[in-house]
Amino acid sequence: MKNLELYKRVYLIxxxxxxxxxxxxxxxxxxxxxxxxxxxxxxxxxCLGLASDDxxxxxxxxxxxxxxxxxxxxxxxxxxxxxxxxxxxxKAGSMHLSNREHGFLGSSAVVGTTIPVAAGAALSxxxxxxxxxxxxxxxxxxxxxxxxxxxxxFAALKRLRVLFVCEDNGLAIHxxxxxxxxxxxxxxxxxxxxxxxxxxxxxxxADIYDLTREALVTxxxxxxxxxxxxxxxxxxxxxxxxxxxxxxxRSKSEYExxxxxxxxxxxxxxxxxxxxxxxxxxxxxxxxxxxxxxITLAEQADFPAPxxxxxxxxxxxxxx
Numbered sequence: 001m002k003n004l005e006l007y008k009r010v011y012l013i014x015x016x017x018x019x020x021x022x023x024x025x026x027x028x029x030x031x032x033x034x035x036x037x038x039x040x041x042x043x044x045x046x047c048l049g050l051a052s053d054d055x056x057x058x059x060x061x062x063x064x065x066x067x068x069x070x071x072x073x074x075x076x077x078x079x080x081x082x083x084x085x086x087x088x089x090x091k092a093g094s095m096h097l098s099n100r101e102h103g104f105l106g107s108s109a110v111v112g113t114t115i116p117v118a119a120g121a122a123l124s125x126x127x128x129x130x131x132x133x134x135x136x137x138x139x140x141x142x143x144x145x146x147x148x149x150x151x152x153x154f155a156a157l158k159r160l161r162v163l164f165v166c167e168d169n170g171l172a173i174h175x176x177x178x179x180x181x182x183x184x185x186x187x188x189x190x191x192x193x194x195x196x197x198x199x200x201x202x203x204x205x206a207d208i209y210d211l212t213r214e215a216l217v218t219x220x221x222x223x224x225x226x227x228x229x230x231x232x233x234x235x236x237x238x239x240x241x242x243x244x245x246x247x248x249x250r251s252k253s254e255y256e257x258x259x260x261x262x263x264x265x266x267x268x269x270x271x272x273x274x275x276x277x278x279x280x281x282x283x284x285x286x287x288x289x290x291x292x293x294x295i296t297l298a299e300q301a302d303f304p305a306p307x308x309x310x311x312x313x314x315x316x317x318x319x320x
Contacts, residue, residue, distance in 0.1 A: 163228065
């Protein structure tokens with residue numbers, strides 16, 4: 001059931017991040033957090049649309065991608081708490097999540113840096129004769145980096161199956177697009193490349209899922225990259241659990257307009273219509289219990305031993 005599966009993901013993301021907000025000021029989580037609240041439809045729709053063997057890379061705002069792709073929370077919360085039971089043994093924190101088992105190759109705190117990584121993975125897939133797709137998620141601020149256009153050009157030239165997912169909240173931290181872009185429409189520019197372009201301002205995860213499936217069908221047939229320009233509202237501050245509508249860079253009325261079509265609310269309505277209210281409530285209760293248990297396990301888990309500082313670290317070989 002598509003709508004129920006999508007609701008499972010948007011609800012999991014929302015409740016996991018609400019749990020982070022509730023506990024973050026206790027200082028138990030040893031990492032900065034960039035929350036995905038408001039963009040759940042994008043994370044859920046794209047991740048469910050991808051095939052199980054497809055790959056993806058993300059930015060520092062990757063909680064939603066991780067949760068939608070893996071549906072697991074034990075290693076997720078343990079990583080945020082800096083515990084040895086985390087997905088990276090407590091060394092990565094929120095901004096460098098990964099899960100190779102589910103094809104999540106990694107995320108990075110540096111804007112734009114995972115975009116060329118996606119092209120490299122896609123080139124590797126092509127040379128091996130594999131048809132899987134690599135999705136790279138990034139904010140609209142990342143298209144200001146030269147590496148975006150370099151990678152787009154390379155992917156178009158080499159006919160790589162890269163799905164460029166631009167999660168556009170209209171802001172690069174606090175800078176609106178009008179102050180950063182000497183053009184009006186990024187999709188119009190990308191269309192000048194040999195790349196298929198898809199656009200949406202929908203907050204309905206089912207709409208994003210359908211758009212993703214359309215893009216993937218075309219991509220597997222043509223071996224052309226695709227660009228998805230998906231708009232959303234970042235509910236919280238750039239980093240941290242709060243918001244500040246007094247800072248002057250955005251208005252609360254804009255946020256309230258997006259809130260009227262909140263991605264969790266609208267997808268819940270679709271899930272209830274597809275199944276029943278009782279089944280949806282049962283799903284919510286199971287997810288709430290899962291998150292609560294994961295946090296308890298994370299709080300009780302051990303921190304890495306001091307010697308772990310020197311393990312899983314790459315360093316250049318120094319000759320005598």
